[in-house]
Amino acid sequence: MKNNITGNNLIEMGYTEGKTVGLALDILKENFTDTEEKELLALFKKVKDYPESFLDDPVLNPLATAMIEETNAPKDETIELVSHAKPYAVFGADYIEEGARNQMDIAMKLPVSAAGALMPDAHQGYGLPIGGVLATRNAIIPYGVGVDIGCRMALSIFDIPEKHYFGKDAMYKRELIAFTKFGPGREFRGLERADHEVLEDEAFNSTPFLKNLHGKAWAQLGTSGGGNHFVEWGIIDFAERDEILNIDKGRYVALLTHSGSRGLGATIAGHYTKLAKDICKLPKEAVNLAYLDMNIAEGQEYWLAMNLAGDYASACHEVIHNRLTKAIGAKVLAKVENHHNFAWKEILDGEEVMVHRKGATPAGKGVMGIIPGSMTAPGFLVRGKGETSAINSASHGAGRQMSRSKAFQSITKSDMKAILKDHNVTLIGAGLDEAPMAYKDINKVMAAQTELVDVIAKFEPKMVRMADDGSRED
Template sequence: MQFLGKSTVPIQGWTEGVPVEEKALQQLRNVASLPFIHKHVAVMPDVHWGMGATVGSVIPTVGAIIPAAVGVDIGCGMMAVRTGIQAEDLPDNLHAIRSDIEAAIPHGRTDNGGANDRGAWGAPSPDADWVFSTKLMDRLQVIVAKHPGIARAAERAPFHIGTLGTGNHFIEFCLDEAGAVWVMLHSGSRGIGNKIGTYFIERAKAEMRRWFINLPDADLAYIPEGSELFDDYVEALHWAQEFAQANREVMMRSVLGVLERHFPGKLGNVDEVAVNCHHNYVAKENHYGKNVWLTRKGAVRARKGDMGIIPGSMGARSFIVRGKGCDESFHSCSHGAGRVMSRGEAVKRISLEDHAKATAGVECRKDEGVLDESPAAYKPIDAVMAAQKDLVEIVHELRQVICVKG
């Protein structure tokens, strides 16, 4: 653990051997200066600057939540399952499997997210009834009745369940150290989570203006506990986190359906080793003798025994891990490798040839549209894992053979 500075409270980091940019450190200092931070701010080795708050940070608060620290991809996270398929079962050419996955799960975004968006279903998802039979839709309507500003996004929610999204969201097939095939995917709460996030971020900023509260960064606008707005935000936040988890479960069912067609009878018991974990969310937890609102912004819960997923970049290894329950990290670990280049910088600096070399052996897109996700845009995953050896132990090491990017 490294001491990275102090404002009102210390900033403690697991960053030895990995770069930490100055603008990310300034963001962390701004967060640590707030009067309701409990004990310290914890920094994961994949830390980098992010919209609202630093990605790879763990923020314990008492009496308030910062909506922009949670962000707009509420409940974003990972799911992974181990199948009974073995490396020797895979064909030499994996393109057909990748194409079938891309056909089975809407991904990307067109038409400004409108009716012709290729990243949504053209009609309510085939799995919408299954998901919303859990009363998710009834609860969403209660939220919309109080906050009509999210109504349009709420109408689109049934069209988004079971869809991947854009950016760094992905679906991968990986092989573990024993040659078993894993399915791993990364996504969140889609358009409705984005709208809930942006809506309450603006409401929080309006409250700061109303009470003449000056902050070191306007994105640190907070909602105080005990207010009606706080209760409404927590209600919507928890709804979006549940939606995100359900979204991953629906996608996983679709991917496994593709695999069943390609490898009939070989899936095995996929529930035996399965992990579904958030890495952008808020939970009420007890740390250092205090009940706190713990915001994990690009971090995974890693209590002693907790299973988690830490993906590398395209072409890099990924890891299934078990938490060690480190108190100082608020029982957390990194959520991935962490960017070292902005998306714009990556497109300018990484060539198609560089990308092809870095993803050799992986069935994936090799075109300009994914240069911002190429391995060189991220920190070396080995360095990230070494920096957090006190936080998690590695259970399985995975290498990608297929990658579908949003």
């Protein structure tokens, strides 16, 4: 009597669709054509439930072995991406390369993604594109924050009229060199070391990992990174009085700095990115977007460490600004600071989300910010409009239009010297990869985000110091 057992019958009793079902059907066909169907169903259910009991059975051994191997095989814990990228807003689409769009598309397929946006300075990065904004639900992405955690701009506007700057180049250059250090591993030693309340932050004692970074943090406090990090003197132009800052129309000497959390932030980023990749298995194309659930210890630890790195980055700027302000004997009329490479808990459409701004800055209603151009192009003091489609964000600068290698290949030292001379800018340090020509036109970038920010004043660089060792920590 021929049995009529099908693959569906086997699946109903718990067989896994695929190899074991096929093997079971082959065994049934070759060995049990005359056995009652009811008896066979009972037998194969027993093989399913107790495969080890059939390892010595000459007919059923291959099926029993396959089932045991299947049970012991490591499970594929890869988290599937959603099939279609969630829509996101793009500002300045004409200036954004395809690589950045592709990275943002992948980010918007994460199951935890809630919303996203691309700023007009966006370009391809690592994981999330630089200039990318991503809101997630109860999850934080170490590489959505970036390596240089809490990297920021800080601007001090002094009570020095423009005319009092010119003719004193030697003094400004002397103090700029005396009170700044640039590049990876650079430290202050002995009496040069700064003190700041951030070094007393209890977060340093929260984990052995952070405690071990305290010495590095102290030594590097007040130093600046490589790459596009800078400290520069310039002139800021207020075309009209700003009531909120209480600054009259006019042109003032100002100090602008760009740097982040130094070795502290880089070490935190590397440690927690590795943890995230071990815990959160994503497909190959999304592996650098590995995230940590905020309900697990590792997520809470990273949140604490990220905020410490952000506070430390702010302290580094404060040390630099305090030292240089004292050195030139000036009074600060106003100070503005904003940061990127960070994650914030915010409310979006009535829901709490984690907003990652990698190379993008907060631009909520009334929030002040600084958007630099390049060492010769103007920067802009802005006030956010709170545009929801941009997730209350704006660009963090002009953004690169040329890779670093391309800049070295296509820009000459004479090209660099000529453009610096044309703009009357004194440069200390920096490589060809930071040449103004390597960056997008800041005026076009600003024109693409008029919905996002209002311009309050324009900053013109006059003396720029950057790392001269070809390093990069941005």
